[in-house]
Amino acid sequence: MFDPNEVKRLIEQGLPCEFVAIEGDDGTHFTGIVVSAAFEGKLPVRQHQAVYATLGTLMGNEIHALQLQTYTPAKWETVRGELGL
Template sequence: MFQAAEIQRLIEAGLPCEFVAIEGDDGVHFSGIVVSASFEGQMRVRQHQAVYATLGKLMGNEIHALQLQTYTPAQWTEFQKSL
Protein backbone atom coordinates (compact mmCIF):
# COMPACT_ATOMS: atom_id res chain seq x y z
CA MET A 1 0.00 0.00 0.00
CA PHE A 2 1.21 3.44 -0.94
CA GLN A 3 0.75 6.70 0.94
CA ALA A 4 -0.63 9.92 -0.57
CA ALA A 5 2.12 11.92 1.15
CA GLU A 6 4.80 9.90 -0.68
CA ILE A 7 3.15 10.54 -4.05
CA GLN A 8 3.02 14.25 -3.23
CA ARG A 9 6.71 14.21 -2.26
CA LEU A 10 7.69 12.49 -5.52
CA ILE A 11 5.71 14.95 -7.64
CA GLU A 12 7.20 17.94 -5.82
CA ALA A 13 10.71 16.50 -6.24
CA GLY A 14 10.27 15.85 -9.96
CA LEU A 15 8.32 18.88 -11.13
CA PRO A 16 8.48 22.58 -10.22
CA CYS A 17 5.12 23.09 -8.50
CA GLU A 18 3.39 25.99 -6.83
CA PHE A 19 0.86 23.68 -5.16
CA VAL A 20 0.34 19.92 -4.86
CA ALA A 21 -2.39 18.11 -2.91
CA ILE A 22 -2.85 14.34 -3.15
CA GLU A 23 -5.56 12.32 -1.43
CA GLY A 24 -6.39 8.64 -1.22
CA ASP A 25 -7.27 6.30 1.58
CA ASP A 26 -7.10 2.80 0.08
CA GLY A 27 -3.39 2.84 -0.81
CA VAL A 28 -3.85 2.28 -4.56
CA HIS A 29 -6.41 4.85 -5.84
CA PHE A 30 -5.56 8.53 -5.51
CA SER A 31 -6.71 11.93 -6.68
CA GLY A 32 -4.93 15.22 -6.67
CA ILE A 33 -4.37 18.77 -7.78
CA VAL A 34 -1.07 19.92 -9.26
CA VAL A 35 -0.32 23.56 -10.09
CA SER A 36 2.82 24.28 -12.11
CA ALA A 37 4.05 27.08 -14.35
CA SER A 38 5.64 24.37 -16.48
CA PHE A 39 2.11 23.53 -17.70
CA GLU A 40 1.90 26.83 -19.62
CA GLY A 41 1.05 26.20 -23.25
CA GLN A 42 0.65 22.42 -22.79
CA MET A 43 -2.48 20.44 -23.54
CA ARG A 44 -4.00 18.80 -20.48
CA VAL A 45 -2.87 15.33 -21.56
CA ARG A 46 0.75 16.55 -21.66
CA GLN A 47 0.34 18.09 -18.21
CA HIS A 48 -0.87 14.77 -16.83
CA GLN A 49 1.95 12.90 -18.57
CA ALA A 50 4.47 15.24 -16.93
CA VAL A 51 3.02 14.43 -13.50
CA TYR A 52 2.92 10.69 -14.21
CA ALA A 53 6.56 10.83 -15.33
CA THR A 54 7.57 11.93 -11.82
CA LEU A 55 6.12 8.66 -10.50
CA GLY A 56 7.79 6.40 -13.06
CA LYS A 57 7.10 2.68 -12.74
CA LEU A 58 4.92 3.20 -9.67
CA MET A 59 2.08 4.16 -12.03
CA GLY A 60 0.10 1.07 -12.90
CA ASN A 61 1.89 -0.96 -10.26
CA GLU A 62 1.88 0.33 -6.67
CA ILE A 63 -0.32 3.23 -7.78
CA HIS A 64 -3.28 1.75 -9.61
CA ALA A 65 -4.97 5.07 -10.42
CA LEU A 66 -4.25 8.77 -10.01
CA GLN A 67 -7.05 11.14 -11.04
CA LEU A 68 -5.54 14.56 -11.67
CA GLN A 69 -6.67 18.13 -11.96
CA THR A 70 -3.80 20.22 -13.36
CA TYR A 71 -3.61 24.00 -13.55
CA THR A 72 -1.21 26.75 -14.48
CA PRO A 73 -0.83 29.33 -11.70
CA ALA A 74 -3.19 31.72 -13.55
CA GLN A 75 -5.80 28.99 -14.03
CA TRP A 76 -5.50 28.04 -10.36
CA THR A 77 -6.08 31.65 -9.29
CA GLU A 78 -9.20 31.85 -11.46
CA PHE A 79 -10.46 28.49 -10.16
CA GLN A 80 -10.05 29.59 -6.55
CA LYS A 81 -12.01 32.77 -7.25
CA SER A 82 -14.91 30.64 -8.49
CA LEU A 83 -15.20 28.76 -5.20
Protein backbone atom coordinates in the same frame (compact mmCIF):
# COMPACT_ATOMS: atom_id res chain seq x y z
CA MET B 1 0.52 0.48 -0.54
CA PHE B 2 1.35 4.14 -0.80
CA ASP B 3 0.59 7.08 1.40
CA PRO B 4 -0.82 10.20 -0.33
CA ASN B 5 1.98 12.25 1.26
CA GLU B 6 4.59 10.08 -0.46
CA VAL B 7 2.86 10.55 -3.83
CA LYS B 8 2.85 14.30 -3.18
CA ARG B 9 6.55 14.26 -2.27
CA LEU B 10 7.49 12.41 -5.44
CA ILE B 11 5.53 14.82 -7.63
CA GLU B 12 7.11 17.84 -5.92
CA GLN B 13 10.55 16.28 -6.24
CA GLY B 14 10.16 15.69 -9.98
CA LEU B 15 8.28 18.80 -11.10
CA PRO B 16 8.46 22.46 -10.07
CA CYS B 17 5.07 22.97 -8.41
CA GLU B 18 3.30 25.91 -6.83
CA PHE B 19 0.68 23.68 -5.20
CA VAL B 20 0.11 19.93 -4.85
CA ALA B 21 -2.72 18.19 -2.99
CA ILE B 22 -3.10 14.40 -3.12
CA GLU B 23 -5.80 12.33 -1.46
CA GLY B 24 -6.47 8.62 -1.29
CA ASP B 25 -7.47 6.21 1.42
CA ASP B 26 -6.81 2.76 -0.01
CA GLY B 27 -3.10 3.11 -0.86
CA THR B 28 -3.51 2.47 -4.58
CA HIS B 29 -6.12 4.93 -5.92
CA PHE B 30 -5.54 8.67 -5.62
CA THR B 31 -6.95 12.01 -6.69
CA GLY B 32 -5.00 15.20 -6.86
CA ILE B 33 -4.51 18.79 -7.88
CA VAL B 34 -1.17 19.90 -9.30
CA VAL B 35 -0.30 23.50 -10.18
CA SER B 36 2.89 24.15 -12.15
CA ALA B 37 4.29 26.79 -14.46
CA ALA B 38 5.71 23.85 -16.43
CA PHE B 39 2.16 23.29 -17.73
CA GLU B 40 2.12 26.60 -19.65
CA GLY B 41 1.25 25.99 -23.30
CA LYS B 42 0.67 22.25 -22.82
CA LEU B 43 -2.55 20.39 -23.50
CA PRO B 44 -4.12 18.74 -20.44
CA VAL B 45 -3.01 15.28 -21.57
CA ARG B 46 0.62 16.50 -21.69
CA GLN B 47 0.22 18.08 -18.26
CA HIS B 48 -0.98 14.78 -16.84
CA GLN B 49 1.84 12.90 -18.56
CA ALA B 50 4.35 15.26 -16.92
CA VAL B 51 2.92 14.39 -13.50
CA TYR B 52 2.83 10.66 -14.25
CA ALA B 53 6.48 10.85 -15.33
CA THR B 54 7.44 11.98 -11.81
CA LEU B 55 6.03 8.70 -10.49
CA GLY B 56 7.78 6.49 -13.05
CA THR B 57 7.11 2.78 -12.79
CA LEU B 58 4.91 3.25 -9.72
CA MET B 59 2.10 4.26 -12.10
CA GLY B 60 0.16 1.18 -13.08
CA ASN B 61 1.94 -0.92 -10.49
CA GLU B 62 1.88 0.27 -6.88
CA ILE B 63 -0.29 3.24 -7.88
CA HIS B 64 -3.26 1.86 -9.80
CA ALA B 65 -4.97 5.17 -10.52
CA LEU B 66 -4.30 8.88 -10.15
CA GLN B 67 -7.15 11.16 -11.15
CA LEU B 68 -5.68 14.61 -11.75
CA GLN B 69 -6.74 18.20 -12.06
CA THR B 70 -3.80 20.20 -13.44
CA TYR B 71 -3.54 23.98 -13.68
CA THR B 72 -1.12 26.69 -14.65
CA PRO B 73 -0.58 29.27 -11.89
CA ALA B 74 -2.75 31.82 -13.72
CA LYS B 75 -5.63 29.38 -14.17
CA TRP B 76 -5.24 28.23 -10.54
CA GLU B 77 -5.78 31.79 -9.31
CA THR B 78 -9.14 31.76 -11.08
CA VAL B 79 -10.20 28.23 -10.12
CA ARG B 80 -9.04 27.89 -6.53
CA GLY B 81 -11.70 30.23 -5.17
CA GLU B 82 -14.36 28.16 -6.91
CA LEU B 83 -12.92 25.04 -5.26
CA GLY B 84 -12.74 26.71 -1.86
CA LEU B 85 -8.97 26.31 -1.55
